[in-house]
Amino acid sequence: MNVNSSVSNSSVSIKDLSLNFGAVSVLKDLNLDINDGEFLVLLGSSGCGKSTLLNCIAGLLDASEGQIFIKGKNVTWEEPKDRGIGMVFQSYALYPQMTVEKNLSFGLRVAKVPQAEIDKRVARASEILQIQPLLKRKPAELSGGQRQRVAIGRALVRDVDVFLFDEPLSNLDAKLRSELRVEIKRLHQSLKNTMIYVTHDQIEALTLADRIAIMKSGIIQQLDDPTTIYNRPRNLFVAGFIGSPSMNFLRGELVKSGDGIAFSANGVIFSLAAYDANEVLQPGRKVVLGVRPEHIKVNENVGGEEHDATVDIEEPMGADNLLWLKHAGHTMSVRVNGARRFNVGAKVKLSFDMTVASVFDAESELRL
Amino acid sequence: MADVGTLNTTVAGIDAVAPRLGEGPSGAKPRPALSSRNIMLYGTLTIAALYYLLPLYVMVVTSLKGMPEIRLGNIFSPPMEITFEPWVKAWAEACTGLNCDGLSRGFWNSVRITVPSVIISIAIASVNGYALANWRFKGSELFFSILIIGAFIPYQVMIYPIVIILREIGIYGTLTGLVIVHSIFGMPILTLLFRNYFVSLPEELFKAARVDGAGFWQIFLKIMLPMSLPIFVVAMILQVTGIWNDFLFGVVFTRPDTYPMTVQLNNIVNSVQGVKEYNVNMAATILTGLVPLIVYFVSGRLFVRGIAAGAVKG
Numbered sequence: 001m002n003v004n005s006s007v008s009n010s011s012v013s014i015k016d017l018s019l020n021f022g023a024v025s026v027l028k029d030l031n032l033d034i035n036d037g038e039f040l041v042l043l044g045s046s047g048c049g050k051s052t053l054l055n056c057i058a059g060l061l062d063a064s065e066g067q068i069f070i071k072g073k074n075v076t077w078e079e080p081k082d083r084g085i086g087m088v089f090q091s092y093a094l095y096p097q098m099t100v101e102k103n104l105s106f107g108l109r110v111a112k113v114p115q116a117e118i119d120k121r122v123a124r125a126s127e128i129l130q131i132q133p134l135l136k137r138k139p140a141e142l143s144g145g146q147r148q149r150v151a152i153g154r155a156l157v158r159d160v161d162v163f164l165f166d167e168p169l170s171n172l173d174a175k176l177r178s179e180l181r182v183e184i185k186r187l188h189q190s191l192k193n194t195m196i197y198v199t200h201d202q203i204e205a206l207t208l209a210d211r212i213a214i215m216k217s218g219i220i221q222q223l224d225d226p227t228t229i230y231n232r233p234r235n236l237f238v239a240g241f242i243g244s245p246s247m248n249f250l251r252g253e254l255v256k257s258g259d260g261i262a263f264s265a266n267g268v269i270f271s272l273a274a275y276d277a278n279e280v281l282q283p284g285r286k287v288v289l290g291v292r293p294e295h296i297k298v299n300e301n302v303g304g305e306e307h308d309a310t311v312d313i314e315e316p317m318g319a320d321n322l323l324w325l326k327h328a329g330h331t332m333s334v335r336v337n338g339a340r341r342f343n344v345g346a347k348v349k350l351s352f353d354m355t356v357a358s359v360f361d362a363e364s365e366l367r368l
Numbered sequence: 369m370a371d372v373g374t375l376n377t378t379v380a381g382i383d384a385v386a387p388r389l390g391e392g393p394s395g396a397k398p399r400p401a402l403s404s405r406n407i408m409l410y411g412t413l414t415i416a417a418l419y420y421l422l423p424l425y426v427m428v429v430t431s432l433k434g435m436p437e438i439r440l441g442n443i444f445s446p447p448m449e450i451t452f453e454p455w456v457k458a459w460a461e462a463c464t465g466l467n468c469d470g471l472s473r474g475f476w477n478s479v480r481i482t483v484p485s486v487i488i489s490i491a492i493a494s495v496n497g498y499a500l501a502n503w504r505f506k507g508s509e510l511f512f513s514i515l516i517i518g519a520f521i522p523y524q525v526m527i528y529p530i531v532i533i534l535r536e537i538g539i540y541g542t543l544t545g546l547v548i549v550h551s552i553f554g555m556p557i558l559t560l561l562f563r564n565y566f567v568s569l570p571e572e573l574f575k576a577a578r579v580d581g582a583g584f585w586q587i588f589l590k591i592m593l594p595m596s597l598p599i600f601v602v603a604m605i606l607q608v609t610g611i612w613n614d615f616l617f618g619v620v621f622t623r624p625d626t627y628p629m630t631v632q633l634n635n636i637v638n639s640v641q642g643v644k645e646y647n648v649n650m651a652a653t654i655l656t657g658l659v660p661l662i663v664y665f666v667s668g669r670l671f672v673r674g675i676a677a678g679a680v681k682g
Binding site: 095 | 594
């Protein structure tokens with residue numbers, strides 16, 4: 001009952017998927033339901049299994065165990081072409097000897113689609129991606145951005161339910177990357193297809209995704225919308241992975257303070273009265289306090305106690321100004337408005353916004 | 369305002385007159401043509417070239433002389449009287465055993481051996497290499513290892529068993545038998561060559577074709593083949609020269625009337641009856657070596673490109 005309903009509601013559904021290469025286990029009992037029309041980003045550093053998972057969904061790799069459903073149909077043993085997927089690769093993977101037009105239509109010609117229909121679909125895809133002037137060119141005559149557009153077009157003409165992107169922007173320079181990122185988002189908004197997008201770039205993940213699945217060693221660490229991932233990371237790994245510069249971590253323990261609970265590190269007390277905890281916080285527990293650089297205020301009280309710190313290094317980044325501060329034996333990064341400049345060695349007062357802070361158990365590394 | 373204008377032109381004028389670069393060396397460093405480095409380099413190359421060209425020169429010169437002139441003994445002197453008689457004799461009249469129709473018989477035999485052997489071995493090996501590179505099947509690694517070992521076993525070990533096999537099938541002594549032997553013996557090295565080339569092609573191209581719905585043969589014929597011209601040329605050169613120059617298999621697996629050119633050349637040159645006709649022997653040898661030579665000259669550039677292709681990602 002339950003299984004059936006979840007299958008029919010979702011576009012792609014992965015059940016207990018495992019993949020082993022010999023003795024090495026790459027994916028472990030993975031479960032994932034992707035809703036119809038959702039943009040899901042698989043995020044992780046290299047070797048975490050995100051591309052492997054995508055290749056499994058595409059049918060380019062056989063699963064060792066488990067099942068894959070696409071549109072409610074069990075496709076675990078299906079060939080890639082029968083799964084209703086289109087795929088875009090990091091290296092574009094355009095057929096070098098064919099013109100753009102032939103590249104776009106190759107799959108359709110293989111499937112023996114009538115020529116009139118092929119022409120119609122190629123025309124539509126090239127209009128959406130604005131590559132009509134390039135149709136007669138060979139891939140070698142295109143720039144990186146144009147090549148990737150053609151590669152997206154190749155998935156587009158196949159009229160598929162699910163788009164798979166395997167780090168599509170990683171080979172492009174920074175400017176093109178942000179342009180194409182916007183285009184992919186626009187494409188998703190107009191097509192409303194399910195898209196699964198693999199990347200190691202957290203900016204791409206945060207900007208594009210409806211939901212992000214953060215992976216590490218073949219296991220999904222957290223699957224949530226970008227805001228939740230950013231503000232309420234489920235464990236220490238996710239907290240450290242997302243955000244640049246990364247979250248400040250302080251190791252310490254929970255203590256009683258007045259009638260509430262507080263965090264103590266090196267004898268410095270941080271009141272956790274404003275912290276939104278998942279469970280009742282017991283004094284004496286060893287924990288890690290995580291605060292993002294933009295959630296620490298300099299010379300500006302947002303409630304709670306103030307802490308003394310010294311400016312160590314200042315890194316102006318245009319819109320923002322990143323300060324590295326020495327505070328009670330820790331080094332801490334703090335993001336302030338770019339207009340606010342500080343001298344090295346200046347004494348400042350810090351105030352921590354505990355409403356958006358995170359507390360993790362030091363042992364299990366899970367959010368409390 | 370006028371003042372500013374004057375000042376600007378003055379400044380520009382000074383700029384144009386004064387040299388923009390300082391004193392001292394600038395631009396490309398001049399290199400003398402007769403430096404010790406150049407003398408060493410070109411000297412070595414010239415000597416090496418002469419070392420290889422001299423025998424060829426002697427052969428060409430001798431083949432154009434009449435026997436009386438050859439008996440004078442000066443092998444380096446150019447012919448006093450050029451004659452093409454030895455060439456005609458070598459091609460059409462020289463005797464081996466009972467046949468007196470020259471090397472032409474052997475030439476056509478070699479063509480009939482080489483062309484099908486090259487086509488068959490390359491056709492099969494390219495598919496083998498493609499399958500091993502892109503379609504990992506159960507036991508593919510083992511299959512590949514066995515194939516590689518095959519490349520290192522000396523041919524002599526396998527001659528006797530193959531003779532028996534061909535005899536049992538009933539094609540011993542025929543050109544068909546020799547073609548099959550050549551195709552089989554070309555397989556390990558050619559498969560290795562093709563596999564390594566296909567492995568060097570981007571894997572994502574293969575994946576993209578699979579997502580596009582192309583199958584084993586469609587990917588091979590429509591995606592891989594058009595990208596593989598250089599490696600096919602390399603394989604062709606290796607096979608044409610290897611099979612054309614083969615002597616051992618030719619002499620073992622054929623009969624006198626189906627001898628390839630090399631075997632026939634040997635029989636002409638080593639015939640013990642009558643006078644040794646050095647001019648005819650030279651002409652016959654050059655004729656035999658001409659085919660690989662022409663293949664190299666025509667496709668040398670592609671050959672180098674194909675050898676280097678595996679190293680550079682395309």
